[in-house]
Amino acid sequence: MPDVTSKPVHHDIIVIGGGVVGMSIAFRLVKEGREVALIEPNELGMGASYGNAGTIADYATIPVGTPNVLRNLPSLLFDRNSPLSLPYRTLPSLMPWLLEFFYQSLPKQAENNAQRIGALLKNASDMWRELSLELGASHHLHRRGCLYLYESNKAFAAAKYDERLRRQNGVAVDVITADEVLRHEPNLQPFEGGAHFFPDATSIDNPGEVMKIFARNLVERGITIHPTSAVSIDDSDGTRINVHCTDRVVQANKVIVAAGAFSKPLARSAGETVRLDTERGYHLEFDMDTPPVTRPVCSAKRGLYASPMVGRLRIAGTVELGGLSLPQSEHRLKMLERGARDMFPALGEPSRTWFGFRPSMPDSVPVIRATKHNKNVIMAFGHGHIGVTLAPTTAAIVSDLVKLG
């Protein structure tokens, strides 16, 4: 039972959620001399921030919703084997998110969203490089570029749209043939179509280990960690803000909501209705000394990344609009495995599997701002497919918002 009789512990700043976004914010604020506490019920960094494809995707200016996706939506949603799935039972609860997603996929909205995402991504790689040096994790970052395969002539032709949006937003893209791809990555199978190569892209070779290093740095810098779940935020008490948790109440001058896909009820308790939902994603890992690719390779057709990691190949991806409570789908894992074997026929059995929750907004643009009612309650969630990439950028924006308040 929560002990409501004792006086709440007071902090300067509380960050709710210890994923890559919350940890980046906490790290930045403590470096700037603030006293910071983090509320996180699980091991730090072990949500979506653990299971991703490890790309610092500063080329990822294209929102999930585009006219191309809208055009192909019926086959994407109703083909069980497409990279996008929607379990029917989640349809009623997902309808407001989906309607907004349809709207945001219209040509003008998609271009506008690409521009907003592009502006956020501008310095993402440099910021990660700087952060990794401060953390002592720079040996886990590699600048080897990233390949995006469009595996049919039709898909490659349609990718001209992506190319234009990327170039408009300052991304360096080399458009290359399938044969050139095989010269870069000879272990891939021959395919029809072509690819985009992002020569400047950086990737992380062990996201879980980088999260552990991050967590150690926070502890060493004296951040208080409350190992509990936040339930609601209450600012009715004048200048101080109470965060009600499952087993305690903690108090602060400022509160940052960074609980990834789980942030919606917390934002609601602070007076904000946000269209946050989740795109569930999966990964499979195949242990091996030398992965068959030297850089992350995205297969657009299969909706997956093949990412080389320390001692293993990680196959990560698929989008499942299934909410936070359904169990993992064995069908999705099988699909991912089939996709992996298509790409690399010599693979053995997977060594482990994982699924997790991308925190997703219908326009693919994260929410990074103060609440309308209280400038001391700041929201930092909804990073979708690019939360790792944008974590240091988000921390910089939050730091400015904290200084403004």
Ligand SMILES: Cc1cc2nc3c(=O)[nH]c(=O)nc-3n(C[C@H](O)[C@H](O)[C@H](O)COP(=O)(O)OP(=O)(O)OC[C@H]3O[C@@H](n4cnc5c(N)ncnc54)[C@H](O)[C@@H]3O)c2cc1C
């Ligand atoms: C398959 C897959 C591949 C991906 N690939 C990439 C990629 O290559 N590059 C990229 O940039 N991004 C990628 N992403 C997206 C990226 O992983 C996420 O956007 C990012 O991890 C989100 O970080 P976060 O800190 O917001 O959320 P999380 O990492 O999920 O952290 C949220 C934290 O909040 C905690 N929490 C939840 N509820 C509460 C509560 N009530 N109180 C306190 N704490 C709470 C959770 O325990 C968790 O630790 C991928 C995602 C998936 C699923």
